[in-house]
Amino acid sequence: MPRNVTIKEVAAAAGFSYQTVSKVLNNQVKVSKQTEERIWKVANEMGYHPNFIARSLRSQRSGMIGFSWEPYPPDQTNQIYSHFMESIIHYCENNGYHILAFPYKAGSEWVDSYRNLIETNRVDGFILTSIEREDARIVFLQEQNFPFVAFGRSNPEWHFPFVDVNGAVGMRMVVEHLVSQGHKRIALINWSEVKSSSVGIDRMKGCMEALNKAGINVPAHWIARGEGDFAFAYKTSLEWLDTDPDLRPTAIITFCDVMAIGVMNAALNLGIRVGTDLAITGFDDSPQVQYMVPSLTSIQQPIWEVGCKVSEMLLGILTGNPPANQAILLEPKLIVRDSSSQPCNSS
């Protein structure tokens, strides 16, 4: 690697004092426009580049944003976080910050990683995801008075900067769509209440409110809550569907795409035509659901926009320009596909 040109060398070549050149190259002083241009011209010609480490020592700022996320098992998709990460890297880099990606750890060990990065001056702020209802990281960072912005909400009594997608509105769109197709016998599959994050609670709330508003009563045994995975959704829907067509649900709402895929497989195994005899909806609009046969209706979250808003808010806080609104809810979008595009054919 070529040696860096020093400020001293630039000063000698440009014919100005070390002090003047140093201050110009570090944007610390106003000199005449002519002097400034002359110094920068010489510096650029000589290949001068600011030394990040030396500059950090002076400013005690690292220019780094810490980011960590809870990984999915390798046999499950995790499109949301890949896309979110790309958007925050894009936004932060375009605004002079780099992303330091550090690993997820279970429980309180995760907080230790945050603590360590703060104590070693590694980062200037954090972007948080996978927010839990009583998130220990939020408690810790607020105690430390250390800058962060969250993708997601937590305990509603806590006040901290966040951007989130309005899952309740997404579920309302799903319910209104199904009701407009004539569905009355609607069943739901959600995560268990114990496991449920604020995400699950928010979606459930929107769902129940919209069903009540439409005058649709969902019997308790048609509200399943469990692991939130393929196997649970498959087993549950198999039991619901393996009965008289006039008694079984005509539509099943799931709270994430992989559960919807479980329901599709159960229907297929029973010879029930998805899209004709049974409507199914997912949530997240994962890349694969467009290719399913039939293709799956789902809710698309504006992930790129969330990432940009989170980054913008954090960088505003770091540079002393905090935005007035630090609680942003973005609206998702209903993507209707073949799994629910036909009117209900059962009375």
Next chain:
Amino acid sequence: MPRNVTIKEVAAAAGFSYQTVSKVLNNQVKVSKQTEERIWKVANEMGYHPNFIARSLRSQRSGMIGFSWEPYPPDQTNQIYSHFMESIIHYCENNGYHILAFPYKAGSEWVDSYRNLIETNRVDGFILTSIEREDARIVFLQEQNFPFVAFGRSNPEWHFPFVDVNGAVGMRMVVEHLVSQGHKRIALINWSEVKSSSVGIDRMKGCMEALNKAGINVPAHWIARGEGDFAFAYKTSLEWLDTDPDLRPTAIITFCDVMAIGVMNAALNLGIRVGTDLAITGFDDSPQVQYMVPSLTSIQQPIWEVGCKVSEMLLGILTGNPPANQAILLEPKLIVRDSSSQPCNSS
């Protein structure tokens, strides 16, 4: 944020000189075990933490590894890179390095990002992915003599440290599996030669060698090369399959899962039973293919292991212990599922 305890304060409290305490806390000197323990005990009790920025200035090392990847479009899956990234973050963090994630840029602008990170002392080395056959980043980093390790191969005449998955072996496994099921009329869908990376070339080579060895001649019009996406695979296979069952292929090998999904959809639209009348294979074992009906046979890459090996090699180079073998090829695994598990039923 609480103020950091200084070495001076630790020295005063522990009753040793500044020089001794500084050297012990920076692991720069051997003192008696008793002295060392006493100093660390006091330092820990007082909440002393090394200041990364100050330490970096002394060592001119950042403790950071730069990583960037070419994103997929948001409507496509990118499981490989999510998983790879998790593994390098895991390995590097466990060995005292952080990952600096920076954005992909098209063409030579990407090289500028690498240059900038080197010139600002941001990173000590790079992990490269999405390697092209004549990769400008490899040329640049070798010119700069800057440490890096690649996930993937490039121009075979270039010598640089890499870890890759043996795609040729993966394809040989696919061919041998299909041949053992009695398939003789086999067709292939690959990326176009122009677009093809060393990945595509490697897989094609393994495929053709295994077919030749099995005495199977693939007619030229059954070797399709195109965009490597759903639409191209769908259109191509629809043309092949929409003919007399005794003339059409009994097996179609694709070079990535999304192409296999395109073929499955084409077969379904023609009423051809996948797994019974037609065998289909993919590559990458994306999370969704286990849930397809029928589930898809695919090749699983040992991505976690690749990430660990790449990181281990780079950290070895950075710490002056370069491994003897800097060209590692790992073997993938064939996962046989319903799309190809039955013997060929056509003569």
